[in-house]
Amino acid sequence: MAPEILKDIPYRTSVDWWALGCSIYEMVAAYTPFKGPDAKKEKVAKEEVQRRICEEEVKYEHKNFVASTKDVINLFLKKKIEDRLGCKDDDPRKHEWFKSINFARLEAGVIDPPWVPKPNVVYAKDTGDIAEFSDIRGVELDAKDDKFFKEFSTGAVPIAWQQEMIESGLFDDLNDPNRKESAAGLDDEKKSGTCTLL
Structure with missing residues (x-):
């Protein structure tokens, strides 16, 4: 959850950009950014995860994080809404991390997305x-x-x-x-x- 949700601050699409940053992190590391790689072994309390979200910066312990991936995640996971990628006068699609995607062709339906989530599946472990x-x-x-x-x-x-x-x-x-x-x-x-x- 984005810091603004946890702090009960009014929000709009900022939480979606935050969620995208978390999703990119999890796709690379196979664990969430504020729980860490040992979350399965050590149960991280909900309150501790919330504290980390509001107060700590993301750690990149997994070997698969390259510079552009770290950068886009950092920009999506800015604590202040006005600093977050997608919430300023910027277009997240122009970030280097998205350079391999032809958004104009994708949005026009000329090319298929590389992965489409199934609408009848919950993507959660339990x-x-x-x-x-x-x-x-x-x-x-x-x-x-x-x-x-x-x-x-x-x-x-x-x-x-x-x-x-x-x-x-x-x-x-x-x-x-x-x-x-x-x-x-x-x-x-x-x-x-x-x-x-x-």
């Missing part, structure tokens, strides 16, 4: 990772919840719709191992771009 910074307290997840999250694709699907799928019994019907589907029905489903919940 439910605890999703809820790490949540202000909601008192919710306890049990084994039944963990089983549900492993089987149910929650990506870009609104929670109200998910709840309706569960309450109506459609989720159970779709996951019934004895359910028979026609080949034509599966083909139609693939053509329409819908997905079966697993």
